[in-house]
Amino acid sequence: MIAYLLNLAQLAAIFGLLSVSLNILIGYGGIFSVAHAVFFGLGAYAGAHVALDLAPDILLAALAAALTAGVLSALLALPALRVRGEYFVIASLGLQMLATTVFTEASDITGGLGGLVGIPPPTVFGVSLADPLAFLLVCLGFLALALAVVRLLMRASFGRALMALRDSESAAEALGKNVPLLKTLAVLLGGAFAGVAGALFAFQEAFVNVESFTLDQSVLIMAMVIIGGAGTLAGPLLGTVLLLALPAALTFIPGLPPTDIGAVQQLIYGLAMTVLMIFRPAGLAGRLAGRR
């Protein structure tokens, strides 16, 4: 049981980092992207290649993943950021579809649908992190670092300018804020943290393939942010824990026939999400309307 809970905790820390990274875009920047799984995937592939081809050093893999996902996210986002609102959602949807195809077809790099197998357990400075608790602590360390960076930046002028942009892009521009630069930096930062989460995910699963980086995954990450409370520090973490813990808890329902288990779980899961958004539309950690 402990090993199972440790495994879930690792996933929660990794997806927590991922949702914190998307919160920079959605919660603070008002940039609604449905392509975040792409940057998660880029980081996972980069981290997996470092582990398979160079050394399974988690810091090296995380650095490579952050650079790959961060730089590529900024490059890919530059043309898309010229549009705003619902048009950006559509542009990001296109990017997600494009990336899924590239991940599938570029089998020399990604292994295609067969993926990359045999990713070794991570190490840090030569010390093995094969022990699940040690790996969890490292994941929590990356998560804490990301939270600290987000907290610092969002209290600095960058964060204030980003939130001004979220509330009114035209007003922010009129006040002299460099809107394209702010958006690009937000995407770069969000992409880099998503990349780190991807590298951790590659080590955690010991296998990566395109099926983990699809539109479904992007929607799940977005749901974590929105259900938890976009634009808050704790919200994405609460959303992550809820969306990972609830399906896990549902698997413990006794007496379900094996053939009905999936459908019943999906029904309860969907119902719970709907009820939650009716009664807490601003998310678990979000402020209620009128208290902003």
Added chain:
Amino acid sequence: MTRITRRTLLAASALPLGGGLLASRRARAEEAYILGTLFPMAGPNAEYGTIFTAGAAMAIKHVSADKMLSRPLALRAEDSEGTPQGGAVGMNKLVNVDHALYVLVGFTGVSKAAAPIGTRAKVVLVNGGGVGPDLAGLSPYYWNVIPLVPDEIKVLTPFLIARKLRRVALIYVNDPFGNGLYKALKTDLTAAGGEIVAADAISPTDQQFSAIAARIRTTAPDAVYFASYGAQQAQIIKQLRDAGISQPLLTYSGAAIPSVRNLPEAEGLTLTAQAADWTVDDPVTRRFVADWRAQYGSDPTPYHQNYYNAVRLFALLAQQLEKAGKPVNGDTLRAALLATRRFALVGGEGVFDDLGDISMKIVVNTLKGGKLVAVG
């Protein structure tokens, strides 16, 4: 109005968790051998999960009725969602919470994500659904009770040549299974004097094949082979026929599912699968078929057969270990498999190689009135 708070949510989540823990402890108290299933149980591939589970469930019934083992068998199902992440989470639970000894899997991505967890915990995983060549030798604890696709192509090629179906157009899913099939078909067909006149790779999520059908028509092949999964297979068949392609359609064992068998356009479809001659007179096959017909009112499919065989294999190995006074775990099961190799299974004798992959007789079938009829 009652407000839903975080505390309420956490409490609601904890209730089933507590109930599950109690149930799990009860199961351990009975000292059952726990077998796990890691199948997609919701979504577009749920049809496979239902089919796979039905075969395993009937085997458990037979093993219990025969009192083959000193301890009961208990099945724990986890929904893999058909994704690697779902497979890894489910496998972790089966290994660490349910303490499963033996887990049935069926999808490539799920298998690859679950195999490292099985290897670390020395829990045997058995595949009876995926036929991609990359599923061979995933781990010493990963076995296949279904012949992999190169074996099916070896049987199909002489059949095609004998029927003068030398020029074949191919539609295949661009994944290790599809690519492996393409390679095997190209190699075997070319060596036998045939050729692949068109090869179109598709994505597992594609739904429109009319453009591919139009291209295939221009090549005028003798037959069209498609290699896909689940509901997409029915879409391919229907759209090829709607586009006026009247040549024989060929495929592999993955098409032996109700959504294909019940499709009027699939009448006459040629597909390879392990021998499923339900008229053979061996007691294992006879009993399986009789009980299946009595319970479901129809003939079983090769998938039902495979997952029945997967559970029966466990029972035979565990029985052997119990008689020898040895514990039943991943290591002893593997040692017993490699020491015995040959097992009386549904459909005939199954022979396992060093990697834990089965060899069984494969036949060419044609679909007539929703039933598979052996033709070669």
